[in-house]
Amino acid sequence: MRVLHTADWHLGQHFLTGQERTTEQQAFLDWLLLTVQAQGIDALVIAGDIFDTQSPSYTAQELYYTFLVKMQSTCCRDIVVVGGNHDSPTMLNASRQLLRQLRIHVVGGVPTDPTEQVLHLAGPDGRPGLVVCAVPFLRDRDIRLAVAGESPDDRQIRIRQSIAGHYAALAELDVVRRLREQDVPVLATGHLYAAGGEAREGAERDVHIGGLGLVGAEHFPTAFDYVALGHLHRPQVVGGRAHIRYSGSPVPLSFTEADDKQQVLLLEFKGAGAPTITLVPVPVARRLQRFHGTLDEVEADILAYDNAAFPLVAWADVLVRSDEAPAEVQRRIQAVLQLQKAQVLAPRGVRHQRATELPDLAADLAPLALLHELTVEEVFSRRVAGLPPERAAALTATFGELRQLLAEADPQARDGQQ
Numbered sequence: 001m002r003v004l005h006t007a008d009w010h011l012g013q014h015f016l017t018g019q020e021r022t023t024e025q026q027a028f029l030d031w032l033l034l035t036v037q038a039q040g041i042d043a044l045v046i047a048g049d050i051f052d053t054q055s056p057s058y059t060a061q062e063l064y065y066t067f068l069v070k071m072q073s074t075c076c077r078d079i080v081v082v083g084g085n086h087d088s089p090t091m092l093n094a095s096r097q098l099l100r101q102l103r104i105h106v107v108g109g110v111p112t113d114p115t116e117q118v119l120h121l122a123g124p125d126g127r128p129g130l131v132v133c134a135v136p137f138l139r140d141r142d143i144r145l146a147v148a149g150e151s152p153d154d155r156q157i158r159i160r161q162s163i164a165g166h167y168a169a170l171a172e173l174d175v176v177r178r179l180r181e182q183d184v185p186v187l188a189t190g191h192l193y194a195a196g197g198e199a200r201e202g203a204e205r206d207v208h209i210g211g212l213g214l215v216g217a218e219h220f221p222t223a224f225d226y227v228a229l230g231h232l233h234r235p236q237v238v239g240g241r242a243h244i245r246y247s248g249s250p251v252p253l254s255f256t257e258a259d260d261k262q263q264v265l266l267l268e269f270k271g272a273g274a275p276t277i278t279l280v281p282v283p284v285a286r287r288l289q290r291f292h293g294t295l296d297e298v299e300a301d302i303l304a305y306d307n308a309a310f311p312l313v314a315w316a317d318v319l320v321r322s323d324e325a326p327a328e329v330q331r332r333i334q335a336v337l338q339l340q341k342a343q344v345l346a347p348r349g350v351r352h353q354r355a356t357e358l359p360d361l362a363a364d365l366a367p368l369a370l371l372h373e374l375t376v377e378e379v380f381s382r383r384v385a386g387l388p389p390e391r392a393a394a395l396t397a398t399f400g401e402l403r404q405l406l407a408e409a410d411p412q413a414r415d416g417q418q
Contacts, residue, residue: 004032004045005047006046008248009049013052022060068099077122078104078122080107091108131180132189167221171186180223192231217239217244220244226274229246247265248262263280286312287310287314320353323354
């Protein structure tokens with residue numbers, strides 16, 4: 001069995017001041033179709049965050065469904081789609097019965113019957129070729145009930161035990177054990193923040209209560225020959241175990257991800273046991289480029305920038321540290337941007353930071369952020385930053401629970417997440 005693992009498409013994302021990512025995402029999906037056919041892929045696994053919001057636009061949904069239809073003309077026999085924290089389980093599951101007729105298996109949220117999360121995919125010869133334990137993002141209602149008076153540490157321990165218990169229960173199902181004993185490999189999905197994973201500021205949300213990595217590599221049962229993870233946008237291995245991986249986002253979703261290597265993961269299973277893993281680079285259609293420095297440095301860097309390797313105009317994050325008057329900084333930078341308008345644009349304008357405000361700390365100053373550039377969680381984090389750690393953790397836990405309950409009651413409340 002040849003399987004492709006991808007995640008975190010975030011279809012419909014609006015970038016900073018509202019720029020659509022449709023062209024970039026369409027370029028990725030077109031490339032993915034060609035790659036599936038060229039690599040002889042038997043099954044495609046998408047580990048959550050197909051959409052960027054729980055109420056995706058018509059354009060975003062059209063990208064998704066058009067891709068699924070086009071996949072029917074490739075060699076790929078099965079597609080597995082699990083919901084992420086940005087996805088609406090109800091929206092994904094609405095077309096589940098219809099898509100099942102096309103061998104597209106959708107698990108938007110945790111079903112009442114655990115066996116519905118266990119998928120049997122046939123190999124090229126028609127016999128069982130792969131078992132998929134399709135685990136979506138686990139919401140609070142899926143894994144625990146609130147306990148009055150529970151401490152933050154106790155809460156973290158119980159959530160970790162509940163998540164690990166969910167995976168253990170699937171691994172222990174008779175059908176999973178029986179097929180693996182017959183030399184059929186088992187793949188599990190997950191959409192979570194695993195302990196030790198590297199999250200990028202402004203890119204991923206610590207969606208679990210308390211904002212901590214709750215589940216480590218040791219919490220995934222040994223019955224799983226591969227664990228296909230989503231949520232963290234940088235490709236990475238969890239806990240040094242090569243078979244537990246984040247594929248990463250195929251399109252850079254923020255400037256913090258500009259230098260990541262976009263990829264999908266090709267898995268080749270030859271019976272039970274860890275697959276052979278090949279990293280398949282994804283071509284980037286639009287460069288996200290940072291220009292930070294003094295006025296002279298930023299001017300020179302913009303003028304020297306060459307976007308020839310990318311089909312779309314680059315988007316720039318421009319931060320100038322200078323004691324010049326703000327109007328003069330804007331005039332000079334806008335002049336060089338105008339000269340380079342065919343190669344680079346600055347979606348949120350030019351940010352200016354005085355160089356001598358804090359002479360001893362100038363090198364360590366972080367860029368000032370406007371309120372509309374911050375997420376709700378980032379604003380809250382700044383508000384509690386000066387509190388004692390235990391107090392901050394307790395407030396953050398409560399805030400996380402309220403956000404999750406609000407999102408589940410009103411999907412529109414989470415619109416605008418990165």
